[in-house]
Amino acid sequence: MSSSRILISNVRPAVDGGRFPAKRVAGAPCRVRATIFRDGHERIDARILWRREDRPSGSSVLMELTNPGLDEWAGEFPLETPGRYLFTIEAWTDRYESWLADLKQRAGAGSAVGPELAEGIEWLAVVRDRARGEDRKRVADGLAALQKASSSLDSVLQLACAEELRRAVRRAQPRPDAVMFEPELRIIADRERAVFGAWYEMFPRSQGKIPGRPSTLLEARDRLADIEQMGFDVLYLPPIHPIGRTHRKGRNNSLTAQEGDPGSPWAIGSEQGGHDAIDPALGTLEDWDRFVAAAAARGLEIALDFALQCSPDHPWVKEHPEWFYRRPDGTVRCAENPPMKFEDIYPLNFDTDDRMGLWREMLRILRHWIGHGVKIFRVDNPHTKPIPFWEWLIGQVQKENPEVVFLGEAFTRPPMMKTLAKAGFSQSYTYFTWRHTKAELVEYVTELAHTDMAEYFRPNFFANTPDILPKVLVEGGRPAFKLRLLLAATLSPSYGIYSGFELCENEAIPHHAIPGDVEYADSEKFEIRVRDWDRPGNIKEFVARVNRIRRENPALRELSNVRFWPCDNDEILFFCKSTEGRSNVVFVAVNLDPSGPQEGHVRVPLEELGLPEGAACPVRDLLTGARYTWGDRNYVRLDPAVEPAHVLRIETGSAT
Ligand code: Z3D
Numbered sequence: 001m002s003s004s005r006i007l008i009s010n011v012r013p014a015v016d017g018g019r020f021p022a023k024r025v026a027g028a029p030c031r032v033r034a035t036i037f038r039d040g041h042e043r044i045d046a047r048i049l050w051r052r053e054d055r056p057s058g059s060s061v062l063m064e065l066t067n068p069g070l071d072e073w074a075g076e077f078p079l080e081t082p083g084r085y086l087f088t089i090e091a092w093t094d095r096y097e098s099w100l101a102d103l104k105q106r107a108g109a110g111s112a113v114g115p116e117l118a119e120g121i122e123w124l125a126v127v128r129d130r131a132r133g134e135d136r137k138r139v140a141d142g143l144a145a146l147q148k149a150s151s152s153l154d155s156v157l158q159l160a161c162a163e164e165l166r167r168a169v170r171r172a173q174p175r176p177d178a179v180m181f182e183p184e185l186r187i188i189a190d191r192e193r194a195v196f197g198a199w200y201e202m203f204p205r206s207q208g209k210i211p212g213r214p215s216t217l218l219e220a221r222d223r224l225a226d227i228e229q230m231g232f233d234v235l236y237l238p239p240i241h242p243i244g245r246t247h248r249k250g251r252n253n254s255l256t257a258q259e260g261d262p263g264s265p266w267a268i269g270s271e272q273g274g275h276d277a278i279d280p281a282l283g284t285l286e287d288w289d290r291f292v293a294a295a296a297a298r299g300l301e302i303a304l305d306f307a308l309q310c311s312p313d314h315p316w317v318k319e320h321p322e323w324f325y326r327r328p329d330g331t332v333r334c335a336e337n338p339p340m341k342f343e344d345i346y347p348l349n350f351d352t353d354d355r356m357g358l359w360r361e362m363l364r365i366l367r368h369w370i371g372h373g374v375k376i377f378r379v380d381n382p383h384t385k386p387i388p389f390w391e392w393l394i395g396q397v398q399k400e401n402p403e404v405v406f407l408g409e410a411f412t413r414p415p416m417m418k419t420l421a422k423a424g425f426s427q428s429y430t431y432f433t434w435r436h437t438k439a440e441l442v443e444y445v446t447e448l449a450h451t452d453m454a455e456y457f458r459p460n461f462f463a464n465t466p467d468i469l470p471k472v473l474v475e476g477g478r479p480a481f482k483l484r485l486l487l488a489a490t491l492s493p494s495y496g497i498y499s500g501f502e503l504c505e506n507e508a509i510p511h512h513a514i515p516g517d518v519e520y521a522d523s524e525k526f527e528i529r530v531r532d533w534d535r536p537g538n539i540k541e542f543v544a545r546v547n548r549i550r551r552e553n554p555a556l557r558e559l560s561n562v563r564f565w566p567c568d569n570d571e572i573l574f575f576c577k578s579t580e581g582r583s584n585v586v587f588v589a590v591n592l593d594p595s596g597p598q599e600g601h602v603r604v605p606l607e608e609l610g611l612p613e614g615a616a617c618p619v620r621d622l623l624t625g626a627r628y629t630w631g632d633r634n635y636v637r638l639d640p641a642v643e644p645a646h647v648l649r650i651e652t653g654s655a656t
Contacts, residue, residue: 004179006044006091010035014185015456020422021084021186022455025195029076030187032063036091037071043097045170050077050087053186054399062170063089079189082402084395086184092175095123100160106153113153120160121146124169131172138168188398193233193301193376194405194426195458196557198489198547199496200232201465204240204282204291205262206529214262214528217283217291226533228298230502230540231547235295236303236378238466238525239265240288242272242279244311247334247344251527253512255343264525266307266380267344269314275365285372292373303407304369307380308362309335309345316361317346323358325349337381339513350386359389363396366404370397376405379425383410387423394424407460421457427494432461432487433470438573438592442564445491449559459559461492464501469520474508476594479640481506482542483594486645489546490588491575493557502540503531549622549647555584563608569600572636582610583652587619587630590645591638599637606632609650619648627651 011034013022024030032048051058063075079085099120103113124143131139142165149155159165207223208215217240227235243263250257257263262281272280278288292302310316312332316323324332324346335347352358366377382390390408397404408425410417421428435444448459463484464473472480481504488495508518522529534540550556555577567574571593578585591598606615616629623643628634636646 002179004177005040006036006038006093006177006179008034008036008046008089008091008179008181011089011181011185013187013455015422015452018183018185020456021188021424023188023190023194023426023458024079025192026079026082026189027192029078030085030087030189031074031076032087032089033066033072033074034063034089034181035071036063036073036089038093041098041101043094043101044091045094045097045175046073046075046089046091048075048077048087049090049180050085053084053086058086060090079187082189082191084398084402085187085189087187088184089181090175090178091181092178094170094173096120096127096166096169096173099123100157100166103153103157103160107157113151113156117146117149117151117156120156123173127169127173130174131168135168135172138164139172141165142168188424188426189402190405190426191403192557195559196493197233197301198231198550199234199236199303199460199462199494200227200230200499201236201238201462201496202227202499203265203466203524203529204237205265205279206524206531208528208530211530212260212528213530214281216281217278217287221291221294223533224295224298224300226540228300230543231551232300234303234376234496235300236376236496237305239268239305239307240278240282241265241268241275242270242277243267244270244313244344246312248311249344249526252509252522253526261526262528264344266305266309266342266525267311268307268309269311269316271313271315274310274315276368288372296373301376302374303376303378303405304374305380306366306377308348308385309342309380310348311345314346316348320354320357320361322354323348323352325351335384337384341513347384350389359392362389362393366393366397367400370401370404375401375403376407378407378409380409382408382420382425383412383416387419390420390425391423398424418453418457421453427458427460429465430459430461430492432459432492433464433468436472436592438570441487441491441573441592445559445562446564449562454560458494459492460494460496461488462496462498463488464498466498466520466523466525469506469508469518471518472594473504474506474518477506478504478537478539479644480594482539483590483592483640483644485539485543486546486588486647487573487590489550490556490577490586490590490645490647491559491562493559497543500531502543503533503535503538545623553584553586553622553649555579555586565603565605567600567602567636569598571598572600572602572638574602576604576609578609585609585650586622587648587650588645589636589638589648591640594640594644597637597639597641599635602634602636604630604632604634618651620651622647622649 046063047060049060063073066072066074128139145159204220205214207220244267248257248263250261332346335342335345405426408420408428507521509521511517511519561577563576565574573590576587616631619630
C-alpha cells in the first residue's frame with residue numbers, strides 16, 4: 001500500500017490489471033477513466049501520461065472530474081497511428097483550487113480574509129517562480145493584482161477566480177505529493193480492418209472450370225471480380241504451400257489417398273518446400289505477387305493461413321529433427337485437436353531444447369509473407385501452441401509492422417479463447433455457428449459486447465467454415481443461409497463466409513469424429529472442386545446488398561453499441577446499433593425461423609434514442625427500400641421466403 005493520501009483506482013481501459021493490453025483502433029483517441037480521490041476536502045487534479053512503446057518520451061494531458069459525486073475522472077490521449085502505447089495516471093493535490101474553494105466557502109459567512117489572502121499570495125509566488133513563458137506572465141500579473149487588492153472577500157475572489165489565471169496555475173503549480181498509478185497500462189492500436197471487415201474464404205486450387213483439374217493462382221484471379229462485387233474486404237486463403245505425400249488424406253477425410261488426390265492444404269511441406277514456399281501446382285512466388293496485386297486492385301486484402309505443423313515430408317523434419325517429439329521407438333505422433341486427429345501432419349514440439357530457434361523461424365516465415373503483401377494472418381489452431389509464444393510472436397511482428405492483423409482460429413473452452421485474445425490476437429473465431437436461438441444469441445453477443453471481453457476480444461462471426469457446416473444450414477436451406485449471413489454481418493463488425501455459402505451448398509455427411517454432427521460431403525479440403533458460381537438459387541445479390549449496407553452504415557462497424565430490445569415473439573430477434581452522436585441509427589429485426597413467416601411486436605425505447613414519448617420516426621428498410629413510420633411499439637411480419645429481416649435506418653434529421 002502506498003503512503004500517498006491520494007488514491008487512483010479502477011483505471012480503464014485495462015485488462016487483468018494491466019497484465020495484458022487493451023485494444024483500440026488508431027485514429028480515434030483513447031478515452032481513459034479512473035476513480036481518483038483523497039482524504040479530507042482538499043481539491044485534487046490528475047493527468048494522463050502516455051507514450052508510444054517505441055518512443056522514449058511521451059506527453060501528458062490533463063484529466064477532468066466528470067462525476068464529482070463518484071470521484072470519476074476522465075481524459076483522452078491520441079492514438080494517431082497503429083502501434084502499441086503505454087499510459088498511466090498521475091494525481092496530486094491542487095493547492096490553488098483547494099485554497100479557492102476554501103475562500104468561496106467563506107463568501108456569505110462574512111469572515112475576513114487576511115490570513116487566507118496571505119496564504120494565496122505566498123503560493124502564487126511559488127507558482128510564478130516555476131512557471132514558464134506566457135503562464136509565468138499570467139501568474140505574475142495575477143499575483144500583483146492580489147497584492148494590491150483590498151482584503152475584501154469579493155474583490156479577492158474575483159481576481160483569484162479569473163479563468164486565465166486558474167488555467168496557468170493548473171499547468172504550472174508544483175505537485176509535491178504527486179502519485180503515479182502502477183503498473184503502466186498498455187494499448188494496442190490497430191488499423192480498422194482488425195475490427196471491421198467482411199471475409200471470404202476460398203481454396204485457390206478450386207476456382208477452375210475443368211472438373212478434377214486444379215486452378216493456378218493466375219487462374220484464380222478470374223474469381224476476384226465476383227468477390228469484389230459481393231462486397232468483401234478480405235480474401236482468406238487456406239495454406240498455399242507444397243502438400244506432403246506421406247499419409248496424404250484422400251476424399252472425405254479418408255486415410256489413404258488415391259492416385260491424383262491433391263491432399264489437404266494444411267498438410268504443409270514436401271521436397272518442394274515448406275512454409276515459405278508456394279505449391280508448384282498453384283504457381284510461383286511471382287504469380288503470388290501478381291495475385292496479391294490483382295486482389296488489391298479490387299480492394300481485396302489477402303489473409304493467409306498460418307498453420308504451424310508439418311507433413312512428414314516437410315524440410316524441417318530432416319533439417320530440424322529437434323523440433324519434433326519422437327517416441328522411444330522413433331516414431332512421431334500425429335497432430336490432433338481432440339476429438340479430431342490429423343493423421344497427415346506432425347505437430348511441432350514447442351518444448352524443444354531449441355525453443356528460440358523454433359520461435360525465430362516462425363517469425364521469419366511471417367516476415368517472409370509480410371514481404372510478399374500479406375498483412376493479415378488467419379492462425380490455425382493457436383490453442384495447441386503455447387500462449388507465451390503467441391505473445392512474443394505477435395509482439396515481434398507488430399513492432400515492425402503494426403498494420404498486421406491476426407485472426408485466431410481457436411475453437412475451445414472460454415479461458416483459452418480469451419487468453420489468446422489477451423495475448424495479442426487482433427480478432428478471434430467465435431461460437432457463433434453454435435448460437436441459434438434468441439436467448440443464445442442475446443446472451444453471447446451481450447457477453448462479447450458488454451463485458452470486459454469488449455476490451456480485448458474482437459469477434460469474427462464466420463457463418464460457415466470448411467470444418468463447420470451448421471445444421472441450421474442443412475435443414476433450413478436457402479432462407480437459413482440468408483438469415484445466418486444477415487445475423488453474422490449485422491451483429492459483428494467482422495464476419496465471414498467460406499465459399500459455397502453463396503450457392504447455399506449444404507450437402508452433409510455424418511461427421512467423421514463428432515457423433516451426431518455433420519460435415520461437408522466431398523469437402524474441398526481433400527479434393528478439387530469445380531462450381532458454377534452463378535448457379536440458380538445463389539444468394540450473391542443478397543450478400544452484395546448486405547455488404548453494401550455494412551459499408552454505408554457506420555453503426556455496423558461497432559459491436560459495443562448493440563442494444564437488444566424486446567419483441568413478443570421468441571423467433572424474432574430485435575436489436576439496435578447507433579453511432580455515438582446518433583447520426584446513424586439502425587434497427588434490425590430478424591426472423592430466426594427459416595421455415596416460415598413470423599410476426600410480432602417490437603418495442604423501441606424512444607428515450608434511449610433521445611426521442612420524446614409518442615415520437616414517430618420515419619425509417620427506411622435498407623434491404624428493400626420500403627419506408628415506414630415507427631414509434632415505440634411496432635408490428636413486424638417477416639417471411640423468410642422473401643427477406644429474413646428488416647434492416648431499418650432512421651431517416652436522419654426527420655425524427656419528430
Ligand atoms: C482444419 C485443419 C484439415 C483437415 C484434416 C487434416 C488436416 C491436416 C486443422 C489442422 C486445423 C484447422 C483447419 N481447424 O481444416 O484440418 O480437416 O483432416 O488432417 O492436413 O487439415 O490444420 O481449419
